[in-house]
Amino acid sequence: MFLPYRHQPMETLTTRGRAVRLGATLLGLALLLLGTVRGTDDDFPFGPFRMYSTSDPPDAPAPDTRVEGVDRTGAVVPLGQDATGIRRAEIEGQQDRYAADPGLLRRVAEAFAERHPAAPALVEVRIVVRWYDIQGGRPTGRWTDRTAVRWKTIP
Amino acid sequence: MTGWLTEAVPRGRVAAFRTLVYLFVAADLVVFTPWVRTRVDVPGDLYQPLLIGRLLPLPTPTPALVGVIFWVLVAVSLLASTGRAPRLLGWTVFALYFEWMIVAMSYGKVDHDRVGLLVALAVLPTAGRARHGDPTRTEAGGWALRVTQIAVICTYFLAAWAKFRFGGLDWATGSVLARAIIRRGTDLADVIAQVPHLLIVAQFGILAFELLSPLVFLLPERWRLAMVGFFYSFHLVTIATITISFAPHLVAMTGFLPLEKVRPIALLRRRRSPAPLGQLGEHPLAAADDDLGAAPLGQA
Numbered sequence: 321m322f323l324p325y326r327h328q329p330m331e332t333l334t335t336r337g338r339a340v341r342l343g344a345t346l347l348g349l350a351l352l353l354l355g356t357v358r359g360t361d362d363d364f365p366f367g368p369f370r371m372y373s374t375s376d377p378p379d380a381p382a383p384d385t386r387v388e389g390v391d392r393t394g395a396v397v398p399l400g401q402d403a404t405g406i407r408r409a410e411i412e413g414q415q416d417r418y419a420a421d422p423g424l425l426r427r428v429a430e431a432f433a434e435r436h437p438a439a440p441a442l443v444e445v446r447i448v449v450r451w452y453d454i455q456g457g458r459p460t461g462r463w464t465d466r467t468a469v470r471w472k473t474i475p
Numbered sequence: 476m477t478g479w480l481t482e483a484v485p486r487g488r489v490a491a492f493r494t495l496v497y498l499f500v501a502a503d504l505v506v507f508t509p510w511v512r513t514r515v516d517v518p519g520d521l522y523q524p525l526l527i528g529r530l531l532p533l534p535t536p537t538p539a540l541v542g543v544i545f546w547v548l549v550a551v552s553l554l555a556s557t558g559r560a561p562r563l564l565g566w567t568v569f570a571l572y573f574e575w576m577i578v579a580m581s582y583g584k585v586d587h588d589r590v591g592l593l594v595a596l597a598v599l600p601t602a603g604r605a606r607h608g609d610p611t612r613t614e615a616g617g618w619a620l621r622v623t624q625i626a627v628i629c630t631y632f633l634a635a636w637a638k639f640r641f642g643g644l645d646w647a648t649g650s651v652l653a654r655a656i657i658r659r660g661t662d663l664a665d666v667i668a669q670v671p672h673l674l675i676v677a678q679f680g681i682l683a684f685e686l687l688s689p690l691v692f693l694l695p696e697r698w699r700l701a702m703v704g705f706f707y708s709f710h711l712v713t714i715a716t717i718t719i720s721f722a723p724h725l726v727a728m729t730g731f732l733p734l735e736k737v738r739p740i741a742l743l744r745r746r747r748s749p750a751p752l753g754q755l756g757e758h759p760l761a762a763a764d765d766d767l768g769a770a771p772l773g774q775a
Contacts, residue, residue: 329611329612330483330611330612330613330614331483331486331603331611331612331613331614331615331616332483332614333481333614333615333618337615338477338481338614341477341480341481341601341618342477342480344622345480345618345622345625348594348622348626349625349629352590352626352629352633353633356633356636356637356640357636357640361525361580361585362525362526363525363526363527364525364526364527364576364577364580364585365527365576365589365590365593367585367587368633368636368637368640368641369587369590369629369630369633369634369636369637370587370634370637370640370641371587371588371634372638372651372655373634373637373638373640373641373642373646374641374642374646374651375638375641375642375643375645375646375649375651376649376650376651376654377645377649377650378648378649378650378675379650380650382650382653382654382657382658384657384658401510405510406521406582407510407582407584409583409584410521410582410583410584411583412583412584413582413583413584414521414523414582414583424521427521452657454650454653454654454657456671457648457649457650457652457653457672457674457675458653458668458669458671458674459653459656459657459668
C-alpha cells in the first residue's frame, strides 16, 4: 500500500544551489569539448582522450621502445621503470628532446645511480627501438632493433 | 533538464560512493601509481610542467614536497573515507590529489583514465553529510553522482571523437590493437592476435560502443545496469589482453550502481554479534541502521 506520509523525506536544493550546479556542469562540459576538439595533452585535465587514437596502416611496423645502458664492465643493463623510476612512455614522450640533445640521457644514468649506489657506473645510455613487422593488422613475429639515441661518457 | 541533473539519490549511496572513492585514493597512491613517488629520483630538468602547472605557481617537485604530499594525502583520504567533515576533508583531498596528478603527468606522459575520478573528488565535498544506510534522498548527492556519471561517459564518447581527430576514419581498419599487443600484450593477447581479422573487428566494436555509450542515460534502470556491466566486461578484457587497468575510471563508474545495497560492515557486525533475541524480535533491521561507527549523523 502506498503511504505518502511514510515516503522517505528529501533534502532539496535551493534555486541558487541548482543554478550554480547547472552552471558548473555546463562549464565543465564546455572545457572538455573544447579540449577534445582543439586541445592537447598539455591541457590536462581537459585535454583530448587520445589514448590509442592514432592510426597506422595495417602493414606498418610497430615500435617497442626500451632504454638500456652499458656499465664500465661492458655489461648491458636494462633501464626500465624499475631501474630508474622513469616510465617508458615518458622516454617516448620526450624522445625528440633526447634526440636533439643526447646529453640529457646523462639524467637517466643519474637516476639509475641514485637508486643503485653499489652498481658499476654506466658509460653509455641508449634508447633502442625494436621494430616489429606487422602484416594485415597482425604481428608476424619478426623484428629489427635500431638505436634511436645514444650518449657515452667521455673516457 | 535540471531535474534530471539533480535527480535525488539515497544518502546511503552517497556515503558508500564517498567511502569507496576516498579509499581508492589511498590505494592509488600505494598500489597503482607508486611510480609518482619515484619522481624523487628523476632529475628536475626532465620536469615539463603542464599548462595548469605553469598557470598555478606550483614548485618543481623535490623529494620533500612529494613525500609530504604522499603522507598527508594518504592520511587525509583515509579520514575522509569515514564520511567525517565531508567539506573540509573532501576539498583537501581534491587539492592534494590534483597536485599529485600534475606532478605525475608532467614528465612527458599524460594518462587519460582519471577524469571521472577527478570529477568525483571535485563534487563529493558539495554532496553534504551522508550516513551509511540512510534512505533519505538528497538532490545535492544526486548531482554529484550524475556529473561523475557524465564524466565517465565523456571518457568513452570523447575518446571516439579523439580517434576521428587524430587517427581519422582509417582508425578502425588500422593496426592500433596489434601495436598495443606488441608493446604490452599478455599470452592471451598473443593467441587472439593470430585469429585473422579479429583485431579489426574488435576496433570497429570499440568505436561503436564508445559512440553509443551516452545511450546509457536513456535506458530504464535494469538495462542501464546491464550496460554498465558491459562497460566493466570491456575493461576486464583490456586488462587480460593488454594489461591496461583504467582503475580510477572503474571506481568512478560505480557512481552508476545502487551502492547503498552493499553494506559489508553492517553485514559483518550482524554475523559476529547477533543481538539478544528480544531486541532482534522488535527491531529486526536495527543492526543495519548503523555502520562505520565513526560516520557522522545526518543533518536531521
